[in-house]
Amino acid sequence: MAAIRRSARAPALDELRAFARVAELGAFAKAARELGVPTSTLSRAVTRLESSMGVRLLHRTTRTLRVTEQGADLLQRITPALVTLRDAVREVEASEHAPRGRLRVTTPTDIGISFLAELIGDFSQRYPEVSVDLSLTQRVVDLVAEGFDLAIRAGELRDSSLVVRRLGGTDAQLFAAPGYLERRGAPRALGDLNEHDLVLFRPVHGRTRWVLGSGARELTLDVRGRIGCDDFSFVRAAVVAGAGIGLVPRLICARDEADGRLVRVLPRFTGRLGSLHLVYPSARHIPAKVAVFRDFLLERLSQDTTPQTGSRRR
Numbered sequence: 001m002a003a004i005r006r007s008a009r010a011p012a013l014d015e016l017r018a019f020a021r022v023a024e025l026g027a028f029a030k031a032a033r034e035l036g037v038p039t040s041t042l043s044r045a046v047t048r049l050e051s052s053m054g055v056r057l058l059h060r061t062t063r064t065l066r067v068t069e070q071g072a073d074l075l076q077r078i079t080p081a082l083v084t085l086r087d088a089v090r091e092v093e094a095s096e097h098a099p100r101g102r103l104r105v106t107t108p109t110d111i112g113i114s115f116l117a118e119l120i121g122d123f124s125q126r127y128p129e130v131s132v133d134l135s136l137t138q139r140v141v142d143l144v145a146e147g148f149d150l151a152i153r154a155g156e157l158r159d160s161s162l163v164v165r166r167l168g169g170t171d172a173q174l175f176a177a178p179g180y181l182e183r184r185g186a187p188r189a190l191g192d193l194n195e196h197d198l199v200l201f202r203p204v205h206g207r208t209r210w211v212l213g214s215g216a217r218e219l220t221l222d223v224r225g226r227i228g229c230d231d232f233s234f235v236r237a238a239v240v241a242g243a244g245i246g247l248v249p250r251l252i253c254a255r256d257e258a259d260g261r262l263v264r265v266l267p268r269f270t271g272r273l274g275s276l277h278l279v280y281p282s283a284r285h286i287p288a289k290v291a292v293f294r295d296f297l298l299e300r301l302s303q304d305t306t307p308q309t310g311s312r313r314r
Helices: 013-025 028-035 039-053 069-097 109-126 178-184 190-195 232-240 250-258 288-301
Strands: 058-060 065-067 101-107 130-136 150-154 163-169 172-176 198-201 207-214 217-224 227-229 245-249 275-280
Touching (some): 065 069, 109 150, 172 232, 245 250
16 A cells, blocks of 8 residues: 655544545535535545645546545545544443443542442442442542542532532431430430530530520530540441430431431430532533432432522532
């Protein structure tokens, strides 16, 4: 085969694509109809390609079109690459409409361990083409820089360019293990908590503040405890083990309460812990895997939280 001379300007992809379709179909008009462009556009693209390469690729007359030896050589070389590129584009387009691929999620450890594991298991059964890679960490992850699709975060969020979808409130309840209550008795009023062992979330020198509401009333208690941690999964586990009474999000204790491992204490009082949010980088061109995961969480958490429709930027 004749060698193809190199040129200073690399051929453009649209020029190579135009030449390949004209050569394969044997006519500019047919190729133009298939590609949805004017015949003159294809003609100019092939002319530019020939000029940049310094060789004639097509012999053209008013009645016939024939591929030259150099043109046949080029067509043979570029066709596999063009097919690969076309298939890659189609696969990416398909992934935007059908949920598939790797979904990278980050969330605090206590949220992930307490209830997200079960939800992700159910999600994977519903969407078997999506693989979920979950990272549990207490730090605030930079989603874009670290390549994550979305995050689940609790409490107040920092202002950013991320899109925030509120999943619902993270109200808490006072819980204790049945064994602890058998030993120490159940408190009948908030003041009785001073006589009990308390397990605290993020205490400072063994102290923290609990904000508890009952109907329209809201009370603030300064409480002390000998056990504390900055992770609700530990607080929950310590309370289940009978270490004391803890103010723990209902969301992460639902299974323990249903199975009898935990009992609500002073159930008319509810703690205010803020909201649970789904956070992702952009509101435009959301991948199908992100959209279905978002909708799945809203569906499953609706019984335990109060979802808020719509998206907003922070």
